[in-house]
Amino acid sequence: MGILEKLTGGFGGNKNMNIEEYIDTMEMEEIDALHEPADMYIKPIALERVEDVDVIIDELKKGNIVLLNVSRMIRWPSKLKNCITSLKTFSTKINGDIARIDDDKIMLTPRRIKIIKKTKKR
Helix, strand or coil: HHHHHHHHHHHCCCCCCCCCHHHHHHHHHHCCCCCCCCCCCCCEECCCCHHHHHHHHHCEEECCEEEEEECCCCCCHHHHHHHHHHHHHHHHHCEEEEEEEEEEEEECCCCCCCCCCCCCCC
């Protein structure tokens, strides 16, 4: 039985498909056949709560670059400031970097990756 038949069978076309076949089909959908696993990823994360700081720190520890959206946290300037201070302290501690991209975007990098913050004028 092919994948298409399994999928359409799950909608009532084939009542003989068991749960193991369905799970196997679902796992196949998660495989990215076009790209190999990477050493590092750029992860977009929205800072919505103070607890999200831990998620960001975990991503930096894994060696990923974080593109942080702070637009939802702008309503609470003191919380936002505390979060950014914590992230800046952690970035310094691991020899990473942090830079403001625009009003509501911040980039954070893991260890040994630096952001050039000033462009050279010609």
